[in-house]
Amino acid sequence: MNEMERLVKKGDMVIVTSAITIAEVLSTNMPADKRIDFPRLFGRREHVLIDVDRRVAVHAAQYRDHYVTCGDQYAPKTLDGADSIHLATAVREKCDAFYTFDGIDGKHVERRVRKLLQLNNQVASDSLTIVAPSLNTIAQPVRSGLFKNP
Amino acid sequence: MNEFRLTLRLQGKEENGGDVLFNDFIKQLEAFKIILADAGRRVSGGKTVEFKVVELSHNSPAMVGVEPIVGKGEPDYRAAWRKRIIDDIESIQDRGVAPDDMGTIELEHVEQFGSMVGDELSEATILVDGREIPVSPRLKKNVKQIVGEDEYSKGSLTGMLEAINVHGDELAFWIYPPTGRSKVRCVFPEAFKDRALVAFEKYVTVYGWVRFKQRDSHAYRIDIEEIEIHEQDDLPTLADFKGIAPDATGGIEPHRYARAFRSA
Numbered sequence: 001m002n003e004m005e006r007l008v009k010k011g012d013m014v015i016v017t018s019a020i021t022i023a024e025v026l027s028t029n030m031p032a033d034k035r036i037d038f039p040r041l042f043g044r045r046e047h048v049l050i051d052v053d054r055r056v057a058v059h060a061a062q063y064r065d066h067y068v069t070c071g072d073q074y075a076p077k078t079l080d081g082a083d084s085i086h087l088a089t090a091v092r093e094k095c096d097a098f099y100t101f102d103g104i105d106g107k108h109v110e111r112r113v114r115k116l117l118q119l120n121n122q123v124a125s126d127s128l129t130i131v132a133p134s135l136n137t138i139a140q141p142v143r144s145g146l147f148k149n150p
Numbered sequence: 151m152n153e154f155r156l157t158l159r160l161q162g163k164e165e166n167g168g169d170v171l172f173n174d175f176i177k178q179l180e181a182f183k184i185i186l187a188d189a190g191r192r193v194s195g196g197k198t199v200e201f202k203v204v205e206l207s208h209n210s211p212a213m214v215g216v217e218p219i220v221g222k223g224e225p226d227y228r229a230a231w232r233k234r235i236i237d238d239i240e241s242i243q244d245r246g247v248a249p250d251d252m253g254t255i256e257l258e259h260v261e262q263f264g265s266m267v268g269d270e271l272s273e274a275t276i277l278v279d280g281r282e283i284p285v286s287p288r289l290k291k292n293v294k295q296i297v298g299e300d301e302y303s304k305g306s307l308t309g310m311l312e313a314i315n316v317h318g319d320e321l322a323f324w325i326y327p328p329t330g331r332s333k334v335r336c337v338f339p340e341a342f343k344d345r346a347l348v349a350f351e352k353y354v355t356v357y358g359w360v361r362f363k364q365r366d367s368h369a370y371r372i373d374i375e376e377i378e379i380h381e382q383d384d385l386p387t388l389a390d391f392k393g394i395a396p397d398a399t400g401g402i403e404p405h406r407y408a409r410a411f412r413s414a
Contacts, residue, residue: 005388005389008388014328014329015388016329024408024412028395028398028399028407029395029397029398029399029400030394030395030398031394031395034390034391034394034395037386037390037391038386038391040385040386041385041386041387041388041391042308043308043353043355043378043380043382043385044380044382044385044387045328045353045382046328047388048308048327048328048329049308051305051306051307053303053305053360053369054301054303054362055362055367055368080409080412081412082412083412092367092368093329093331094329094330095329100405101403101404101405102405102408102409104405110409113409
């Protein structure tokens, strides 16, 4: 995480996340003052919050449909609704990498849903790098100079 | 015959003796120029292509011939450029199909190009190596059909507020999102003028009716209802949240907590 912080601070990395992240994070036992501060974090240029608009929603639904019917060994298990929104957001914003720990135990599915790390490189027909955050996985995918041209 | 030349022939209305009104001539050439430049960008991988006039006559009807300029040592896109323009116009006009790499803005330029035919112009024809491609009112009609009606939803967009216009019929500014998406035109009512001016060159979130073109991935316009300015110095940073709630997830690893939360 330190490396990620450094890149963000330098302006070489932008963290993009879906607006549903706010709902997810505020459901924790976060101190009251930080609960107020957390949504304000996305007023910073380096933390970009993306609405769940109709395009994201349709894209997410397509991912869920795809995995129900794809016919692989895990079908009809599909993506969790929130996961599908996060993935659709990342793909539509052309993110270089999607960071998650989901599936770090090597499992492909858990109960009803598919885990995300196992979808690395291909989410339905879209290409997306999905990795667990670590010092080794951060340096490669970043785009530099994102703020240089408004 | 010229391998790379593309000529536009224009015929005015009969009531003007077939002459094209100067204003219409300029408008049609402007639309033509944008189409040529769009095609140039698409065949050259995003480069700006310059053109030169190689033919100009008013010998009833008026004709203008142009050719792209290729710089020394640059790849020669001229043949691909000319083929692309003809293919695109024919595909849209004859079959009602737009090329996949042509965005809505480019299509609207094509619509503009076709919009005067039948009204201000009795004829507009593209000439290529003796071939004639007449532009018909069907071009405009087909573009309208391809682009379709706008889709709307309430929403927001965050980015740098730039290029404000507080004159003219529509007050507007542009938002440049930080993720590399295309800029979005934001139209605001007179009541927001002062707020918009204060927000100029600042990082903001705008809220309102977001408009999408059916073929496009992202919004192209927002009708503004609120502007929130983010003064960067007043905002928390990611570091401010580090270690602030060690028990935030009740001792469960964050990804397991998230999974349980989502499945609840």
